[in-house]
Amino acid sequence: MNAAIDIRSTLGLGVEKKKVETPAPIQINKPRYVKLEQDHKDLQAMRENLKRQCENIRKSEHLRCKIYKGVKQGVDIETLLIQSIECISLMTGDTVFYTQNVERIKKRLTP
Numbered sequence: 001m002n003a004a005i006d007i008r009s010t011l012g013l014g015v016e017k018k019k020v021e022t023p024a025p026i027q028i029n030k031p032r033y034v035k036l037e038q039d040h041k042d043l044q045a046m047r048e049n050l051k052r053q054c055e056n057i058r059k060s061e062h063l064r065c066k067i068y069k070g071v072k073q074g075v076d077i078e079t080l081l082i083q084s085i086e087c088i089s090l091m092t093g094d095t096v097f098y099t100q101n102v103e104r105i106k107k108r109l110t111p
Contacts, residue, residue: 053093057090059090060087063083066083067080085098085105086102089094
């Protein structure tokens with residue numbers, strides 16, 4: 001008989017089940033959550049901006065080397081000027097500077 005009781009208790013038969021209490025739902029402080037979400041978005045934007053700046057620095061360093069070699073090799077002035085304008089644009093982040101000046105130079109060169 002004792003063996004039967006042991007088996008029943010291990011199987012959960014004849015044993016009172018304890019009521020499991022569910023935890024109270026987590027309350028989120030919405031203003032804080034919104035601020036954290038905005039901070040996260042701001043950090044992502046800053047990260048993208050830094051990546052773009054690093055890429056522009058890399059490109060401008062490449063252009064500086066290209067300009068230096070071009071001056072030594074006697075490349076035409078118009079090409080060097082356009083490369084210089086592109087380098088300035090990359091270093092300052094001002095894309096309008098590049099597009100406007102390249103258009104003006106091309107207009108001057110076409111008869």
